[in-house]
Amino acid sequence: MESRLVDFYGRVARKLRLSVIDKCNFRCNFCMPENPEWIPNEKILAFDEITRLVRIFSTFGVDRVRISGGEPLVRRNIEKLISELAHIRPIRRLGITTNGFFLAEKAAQLKDAGLQSVTVSLHSLRPERFSFVTRVNSHSKVLDGIRAAKDAGFENVKINAVIIRGYNDDEILDFAAFAYEEGFNMRFIEYMPFDGKRKWGMDKVVSGEEILSKISKRYQIVPLEREAGSTAINYKFVDGGGEFGIITSITRPFCSDCDRIRLTADGKIVPCLFDIHEYDVASLLRSGESDLEISEYLKKIVKLKAPGVESLMKTSVELKHVRPMYRTGG
Numbered sequence: 001m002e003s004r005l006v007d008f009y010g011r012v013a014r015k016l017r018l019s020v021i022d023k024c025n026f027r028c029n030f031c032m033p034e035n036p037e038w039i040p041n042e043k044i045l046a047f048d049e050i051t052r053l054v055r056i057f058s059t060f061g062v063d064r065v066r067i068s069g070g071e072p073l074v075r076r077n078i079e080k081l082i083s084e085l086a087h088i089r090p091i092r093r094l095g096i097t098t099n100g101f102f103l104a105e106k107a108a109q110l111k112d113a114g115l116q117s118v119t120v121s122l123h124s125l126r127p128e129r130f131s132f133v134t135r136v137n138s139h140s141k142v143l144d145g146i147r148a149a150k151d152a153g154f155e156n157v158k159i160n161a162v163i164i165r166g167y168n169d170d171e172i173l174d175f176a177a178f179a180y181e182e183g184f185n186m187r188f189i190e191y192m193p194f195d196g197k198r199k200w201g202m203d204k205v206v207s208g209e210e211i212l213s214k215i216s217k218r219y220q221i222v223p224l225e226r227e228a229g230s231t232a233i234n235y236k237f238v239d240g241g242g243e244f245g246i247i248t249s250i251t252r253p254f255c256s257d258c259d260r261i262r263l264t265a266d267g268k269i270v271p272c273l274f275d276i277h278e279y280d281v282a283s284l285l286r287s288g289e290s291d292l293e294i295s296e297y298l299k300k301i302v303k304l305k306a307p308g309v310e311s312l313m314k315t316s317v318e319l320k321h322v323r324p325m326y327r328t329g330g
């Protein structure tokens with residue numbers, strides 16, 4: 001290995017969150033603005049541009065890639081991109097985060113293409129509620145998608161739920177029961193200020209502590225060792241099949257060992273979700289720069305990664321709506 005991508009605070013980039021499209025067939029009200037402005041098609045990175053960049057990242061030891069969006073399964077021929085990425089030798093883990101709507105029809109193809117893991121977002125177990133927040137009548141399709149992923153051979157399917165006060169905080173125990181009884185890995189996500197409608201407020205955040213306290217009153221659980229760089233604190237049920245994780249990005253962010261880097265669908269590198277800065281690597285790709293020049297650029301911009309939300313909170317700067325989540329992929 002030639003070298004690593006290390007930032008000014010000594011953190012090493014190992015994971016790439018890859019947004020392949022900003023468009024989505026859902027309109028989750030904690031993510032999308034009322035009238036989203038989509039990136040023009042010609043600005044969206046082509047598959048060969050994405051694979052070239054991933055290959056360059058991989059020379060720096062970035063060996064875990066998670067495909068996201070917008071809705072990644074809306075991108076035409078996504079399985080072709082997956083197959084190309086799966087063939088990049090150093091990539092050890094290749095996963096996707098999806099709203100699950102097209103999963104029932106695509107799960108087997110995705111598996112064949114070389115995808116290794118699937119995370120499906122399901123923010124309510126109640127169909128009407130789910131339709132209300134996503135604005136699409138899709139609950140049963142997403143459940144079918146989750147089952148199809150299991151049937152296609154994806155192990156340890158993860159389920160994401162953003163917990164929002166007054167929307168679904170009364171379902172915490174239902175989600176826990178879903179994980180316990182069905183053997184899923186449930187992930188409770190604290191609501192982050194990246195909603196297109198700018199309705200986020202601390203009063204709507206349900207803290208990881210509150211989530212844990214509710215679950216631990218009902219179930220016997222044990223914490224699992226936290227993997228370095230992980231966004232979640234994970235637990236398992238002592239006598240059940242499933243696990244759950246709590247992503248405390250607001251109340252207890254793990255910025256000090258963050259190892260993620262994000263690439264938007266139009267080729268902007270976003271070193272930190274909470275930072276307004278993003279860096280245009282697409283224009284380098286499209287102006288004929290060599291791999292070496294792009295590598296030098298990556299080293300330079302990763303160095304500039306912000307210390308993270310922890311430092312923002314210490315200096316009591318207010319958390320801001322930097323960019324909506326559908327633009328970075330979460």
Ligand code: SAM
Pocket residue numbers: 024030031068069070071072097098099119120121160161162189190191192193194195325326329330
């Ligand atoms: N469309 C796919 C999906 O929904 O799974 C992938 C993209 S989505 C932006 C990635 C993740 O971000 C999802 O799990 C979604 O629930 C989460 N997310 C969206 N808006 C959020 C917010 N304001 N706070 C916390 N998580 C959010």
Ligand code: SF4
Pocket residue numbers: 024025026027028031032069070071099121325326
């Ligand atoms: Fe689409 Fe995912 Fe955003 Fe919902 S959270 S609007 S499914 S990108």
